[in-house]
Amino acid sequence: INSKLPNLGTTIFTVIGQLAKEHNAINLSQGFPNFSPDFKLLQLVNKAHLDDFNQYAPMQGVLSLRETISEKTESLYGTFYHPESEVTITAGATEAIFTSIAAFIKPEDEVIVLRPAYDCYEPAIELFGGIVVPIPLIGSSFKVDWDALKKAISPKTRMMIINTPHNPTGTLWSESDMLQLQEVLKDTDIILLSDEVYEHITFDGEQHHSVSKFSDLASRSIICSSFGKTFHVTGWKIGYCVAPKALMQEFHKVHQYNVFSVNHALQIALNEYLQSPEHYLELGNFYQKKRDHFLNAIQGSRFEAVPSAGTYFQLLHYGKITDEKDTDFAERLIKEYQLASIPISVFCGSEYNEKFLRFCFGKTEDILDQAVEILHRI
Ligand code: PMP
Ligand code: GLN
Numbered sequence: 001i002n003s004k005l006p007n008l009g010t011t012i013f014t015v016i017g018q019l020a021k022e023h024n025a026i027n028l029s030q031g032f033p034n035f036s037p038d039f040k041l042l043q044l045v046n047k048a049h050l051d052d053f054n055q056y057a058p059m060q061g062v063l064s065l066r067e068t069i070s071e072k073t074e075s076l077y078g079t080f081y082h083p084e085s086e087v088t089i090t091a092g093a094t095e096a097i098f099t100s101i102a103a104f105i106k107p108e109d110e111v112i113v114l115r116p117a118y119d120c121y122e123p124a125i126e127l128f129g130g131i132v133v134p135i136p137l138i139g140s141s142f143k144v145d146w147d148a149l150k151k152a153i154s155p156k157t158r159m160m161i162i163n164t165p166h167n168p169t170g171t172l173w174s175e176s177d178m179l180q181l182q183e184v185l186k187d188t189d190i191i192l193l194s195d196e197v198y199e200h201i202t203f204d205g206e207q208h209h210s211v212s213k214f215s216d217l218a219s220r221s222i223i224c225s226s227f228g229k230t231f232h233v234t235g236w237k238i239g240y241c242v243a244p245k246a247l248m249q250e251f252h253k254v255h256q257y258n259v260f261s262v263n264h265a266l267q268i269a270l271n272e273y274l275q276s277p278e279h280y281l282e283l284g285n286f287y288q289k290k291r292d293h294f295l296n297a298i299q300g301s302r303f304e305a306v307p308s309a310g311t312y313f314q315l316l317h318y319g320k321i322t323d324e325k326d327t328d329f330a331e332r333l334i335k336e337y338q339l340a341s342i343p344i345s346v347f348c349g350s351e352y353n354e355k356f357l358r359f360c361f362g363k364t365e366d367i368l369d370q371a372v373e374i375l376h377r378i
Contacts, residue, residue, distance in 0.1 A: 008123055013119075013342075016342060017029065020340035025334045025338040025340040026340065028339070028340060028363065029340040029341055029342050029358075031229075031311075031313060031362060032234040032360070032362065033232045033234070033312075033362045033363070034363045034367055035232065037231055037232040040273070041233070041270075044270075044272050045265055045266060047269070048265035048266070048269045049265045053264045053267075053268045054265065056261050057263070057267055058261060059252070059256050060084075060087070060255075061261070062089065062267040062271065063084070064271050065274075066088075066089065067083040068271050068274045068275070069081075069083070069087050069242070070082065070083040070087055072274065072277070073210075073212060073242055077210045077212040077213045079213065079215070081242040081243075085245045085249075086243060086244060086245055087240060087242050088240060089239075089240050089262045090224070090239050090240055090259075091237050091239075092226060092237035092238060092239050093224040093241075094120055094237070095239075096224035096239060096240070097120055097121065097161075097195065099254045099258060100159075100241070100251060101125055101128060101130070102124070103251050104250065105124075105125055105128040105129070105159060106129065106158075107128070108129065108130075108156065109157075110130070110133045110156040110157045110158060111131070111157075111158060111159045111160070112135060112159070112161070113125075113132055113133065113161050114134075114144060115135065115136050115347060115348045115352075116137065116344050116347035117134075118347065119346065130158070130159075133152050133157070134349065135148050135149055140306070140354065153190070157188065158190065158191060159191045159192070160185070160191075160193070161194075162194050163195040163196075163197075164194075164195075164196065164208070165196075165201060165202055165310025165311045166310070167197075168347055169308075169344075170308025170309055170311050170315060172202060172209070172309045173209055177209075178213070182214050185217070185220065189220075191220055191221070191222070192217060192220050192221040193222050194210070194217075194223045194224070196208070196210055196224065196225055197224065197228075199230075200229075200280045200284060201287050201311055202284050203310060204307075206309055206310070208310070210223065212242065218244070219244055220247075221243065221247075222241050222248075224240070225239055225241070226238075226239035227270055230280050231273070231280075238262055238263060284310075287312050290312070290361045290368065293361075293368055294314060294359070294361040294368050294371075294372065295307055295314070297368065297372040298316070298372055298376075300376065301375045301378070302318070302320045302321050302378065303320075303378075304316065304317040304319070304320065305317065312360055313361070314358070314361055315344065318357060318378075323355075325353065326343035326345050326354075326355060326356060327345060327346070329343070333357075338374070341358060343356075343358075344357070344358055
């Protein structure tokens with residue numbers, strides 16, 4: 001086969017997931033909760049099916065849901081997105097990201113990606129002939145290297161992708177990071193794709209800074225979010241994006257032909273459920289308890305951690321234990337200790353050699369405790 005992506009293998013989440021299954025391992029690798037969503041939400045979905053929302057939804061999504069998202073975005077971040085032309089319901093954030101890249105990236109266009117980067121960005125860029133321009137985040141603080149970013153911008157730069165709260169590192173962009181970015185992009189026409197799927201999962205009183213709060217960024221940005229993360233329903237694959245009308249019009253040209261529209265009954269149910277903001281405003285506290293439980297319990301082990309500031313991921317540094325490459329160590333943990341995690345070099349390029357593994361703490365305490373018991377033995 002004359003492959004369009006000859007160097008691309010299978011996503012790490014499938015590879016590690018299968019290995020974890022084969023070895024009957026405790027699975028803190030792929031990010032998903034091992035508990036059920038709110039029963040109320042499930043009842044709303046049932047009701048929507050019985051009320052016969054079983055045929056195609058409108059291409060852009062159910063208008064009442066888009067109105068609710070518009071109100072939510074304005075009340076949280078102060079920017080109004082018109083529900084009719086600037087909000088679209090997507091098949092997960094993954095579709096929003098893929099569709100954005102498909103809509104804007106032509107062969108030879110450069111796309112700046114900060115590494116480690118979530119694994120769905122780069123294959124999509126390459127599929128459309130774009131050139132990935134990777135910029136490593138700095139050391140173990142994972143801060144943005146602003147000088148490297150300025151140097152990387154060229155007349156060919158069409159897009160930059162950012163992600164906050166950040167998967168896999170659990171870091172957040174501060175207000176001053178956003179202002180810096182605004183300054184750096186000021187005289188360019190670079191489109192910003194802002195992956196904000198963990199917008200409601202921040203800890204220790206820190207706020208999420210959406211690019212929508214910064215008008216010069218918002219005017220060039222497509223911002224995506226995911227109900228999967230916010231309501232513990234990663235299997236539903238439903239999310240949304242907001243963008244100024246001119247960008248959204250181009251987005252729709254692709255969206256209308258790759259999915260046309262998204263699960264109708266879920267949209268009706270999610271709109272009802274979103275009427276109670278506590279359903280998402282409490283999420284940070286909910287996951288902070290899990291993070292703290294996990295971090296307290298690993299004390300005394302040989303793993304080291306800087307507490308995650310957002311997402312449901314915690315990086316653990318294993319430099320005191322071994323010199324092994326993270327992919328080898330992650331594999332050994334599954335095979336010898338029955339504990340699965342994600343080696344972060346897969347988000348960085350194979351030359352990456354820091355000693356970090358990513359653990360998902362979005363799990364019930366019994367599972368976290370079993371994982372921690374193993375971590376103490378290593
Ligand atoms: N971006 C990031 C950073 C993610 O972690 C995920 C979920 N794995 C996605 C996008 C995709 O979200 P969804 O499951 O809604 O497609
Ligand atoms: N976003 C999830 C993670 O980072 C996984 C999603 C997927 O399996 N593609 O673990």
